[in-house]
Amino acid sequence: xxxxxxxxxxxxxxxxxxxxxxxxxxxxxxxxxxxxxxxxxxxxxxxxxxxxxxxxxxxxxxxxxxxxxxxxxxxxxxxxxxxxxxxxxxxxxxxxxxxxxxxxxxxxxxxxxxxxxxxxxxxxxxxxxxxxxxxxxxxxxxxxxxxxxxxxxxxxxxxxxxxxxxxxxxxxxxxxxxxxxxxxxxxxxxxxxxxxxx
Amino acid sequence: xxxxxxxxxxxxxxxxxxxxxxxxxxxxxxxxxxxxxxxxxxxxxxxxxxxxxxxxxxxxxxxxxxxxxxxxxxxxxxxxxxxxxxxxxxxxxxxxxxxxxxxxxxxxxxxxxxxxxxxxxxxxxxxxxxxxxxxxxxxxxxxxxxxxxxxxxxxxxxxxxxxxxxxxxxxxxxxxxxxxxxxxxxxxxxxxxxxxxx
Numbered sequence: 471x472x473x474x475x476x477x478x479x480x481x482x483x484x485x486x487x488x489x490x491x492x493x494x495x496x497x498x499x500x501x502x503x504x505x506x507x508x509x510x511x512x513x514x515x516x517x518x519x520x521x522x523x524x525x526x527x528x529x530x531x532x533x534x535x536x537x538x539x540x541x542x543x544x545x546x547x548x549x550x551x552x553x554x555x556x557x558x559x560x561x562x563x564x565x566x567x568x569x570x571x572x573x574x575x576x577x578x579x580x581x582x583x584x585x586x587x588x589x590x591x592x593x594x595x596x597x598x599x600x601x602x603x604x605x606x607x608x609x610x611x612x613x614x615x616x617x618x619x620x621x622x623x624x625x626x627x628x629x630x631x632x633x634x635x636x637x638x639x640x641x642x643x644x645x646x647x648x649x650x651x652x653x654x655x656x657x658x659x660x661x662x663x664x665x666x667x668x
Numbered sequence: 669x670x671x672x673x674x675x676x677x678x679x680x681x682x683x684x685x686x687x688x689x690x691x692x693x694x695x696x697x698x699x700x701x702x703x704x705x706x707x708x709x710x711x712x713x714x715x716x717x718x719x720x721x722x723x724x725x726x727x728x729x730x731x732x733x734x735x736x737x738x739x740x741x742x743x744x745x746x747x748x749x750x751x752x753x754x755x756x757x758x759x760x761x762x763x764x765x766x767x768x769x770x771x772x773x774x775x776x777x778x779x780x781x782x783x784x785x786x787x788x789x790x791x792x793x794x795x796x797x798x799x800x801x802x803x804x805x806x807x808x809x810x811x812x813x814x815x816x817x818x819x820x821x822x823x824x825x826x827x828x829x830x831x832x833x834x835x836x837x838x839x840x841x842x843x844x845x846x847x848x849x850x851x852x853x854x855x856x857x858x859x860x861x862x863x864x865x866x
Contacts, residue, residue, distance in 0.1 A: 473760065474733035480718040483711050487696045496757055498685045502715060503722055503731060510719040513681050514712035517700060520678040521708040524701055533701060535672035559694055562671065 477503065529600070531576040531593050533558045541574060548572040550607040554597065554626065556580050556619070560612060572610075575600065580618035581625060589625060597626075601633045608636040615642050615660070675701065727798070729774040729791050731756045739772060746770040748805040752795065752824065754778050754817070758810060770808075773798065778816035779823060787823060795824075799831045806834040813840045813858070 472478065477499060484495035502510060526532070527539035534540065541547060551572030555561045561574050579592040600606065609630050613619040627637045643661035644653055653661070670676065675697060682693035700708060724730070725737035732738065739745060749770030753759045759772050777790040798804065807828050811817040825835045841859030842851055851859070 472763075474722055474731070476714070476718040476721040476733070477731065479714050483714050487699050489692060489695060494687060496760075497687060499718070500731070500756055501685050503719060505719070507716075507719055510715055514715050516674070516677050516681055517708055517712050518705075520674040520697065521701060521703070521705055523674040524672055533672065533675065533698070535674070558698055562694075565670075 530574045531578055531596065532561055532574060546571070549605045551610060552597070552600065552606055552608075553610040553612050555612050556614065556622075560614075564612060577613075577622070580613065580616075581622045582618045592622075594626065594629070598629060601630065601635060606635055608638060611637065611639045613639075615656075728772045729776055729794065730759055730772060744769075747803045749808060750795075750798065750804055750806075751808040751810050753810050754812065754820075758812075762810060775811075775820070778811065778814075779820045780816045790820075792824065792827070796827060799828065799833060804833055806836060809835065809837045811837075813854075 473481065480499045480502065481492075481495045484490055484498045485492060487495075490498070502513075505513075523535055524533050525535070525537045527534045527542055528537045529542040530539060532539045532541065536543075548571050552575050553561075553564060553570060553572055554575045554577060555564070556577050556579060558576055561576055564570050564574075575593065575597045577592045577594065577597070579587055581587060581589055581592065601609075609626070611623045611626060613623050623639055630637050641664050642657070643664050644650065644657065650658070671679065678700065679690075679693045679697045682688055682696045683690060685693075688696070700711075703711075721733055722731050723733070723735045725732045725740055726735045727740040728737060730737045730739065734741075746769050750773050751759075751762060751768060751770055752773045752775060753762070754775050754777060756774055759774055762768050762772075773791065773795045775790045775792065775795070777785055779785060779787055779790065799807075807824070809821045809824060811821050821837055828835050839862050840855070841862050842848065842855060848856070
């Protein structure tokens, strides 16, 4: 006995999502089957609404209900700094800190030759177009400390420097509250490398 | 800046699923927003179809496209044994072994006073009703080795024994391929307790 065809199709769909394996997909599908029909229909509608009511901002490629997005339209934002992130979720993480008041640019990916993602597949050209505007004085690269993040950072730095714009990268080091003893070697090495005088 | 309202609603829905935390829900929602509209609509329909086309078997409470389900209706199944599981996914796991040819009974939960789930909240009464049928000679309890699983097993054993029916429980011990050294103490203790002569 296997699952009824309609349930198997549902499990298969859940499995397409990132970090959802066969077991999680099964658990989610069975949970959904226990929900009342009305609730399932509501969830289905929420999904369609979310998809239909969101746009990608034509300037920074952030997810938004309008284009340009609220950040790009805002007059209270510092228009001299652009923070470059790989994904929208990274932008959200930075916004949550309430520390950064500049603009953003979401690359929608990272250069990754292994996965066949080149410079033209992510929003690099669109970022360079924004630099012709004289307002921009600094680009902050908030890309992850992975091989792809390093490669993309290096590539972007080379392209942006000729514009006479300052390029910086967020600091990598020991997370606040973490114990030195339990930090991995690479993080610790980066923390030492990025030390600053006090 | 937070997510647009429609996206926030979607993230909230994903978070309702078991073992999906805020970060996973966010990742799933953003993945969905990247899918083509047609695909999102198809997924929504698959969900509704799965919900509308599945029933709970009136005999064993398994999820099925018909009631009674294929297992309960099958003439090739051994009707003298009923394997009791907590959830449908456990039934599926046993079916996948291709070892068991008897019937099933899905309790749809376990007794858990901590969560306010008593004997009447799960399908115990329905199991006892099935025992009045003279065919049944053995009940195999395939409940997990958790506090709730133990309590439910004990409770069921007490209720079933007076029917003069054999009650057994699946064996707990070292997983096949596992190293003794890395097994936790409880598993190892159960493995010793459940030893058999060779």
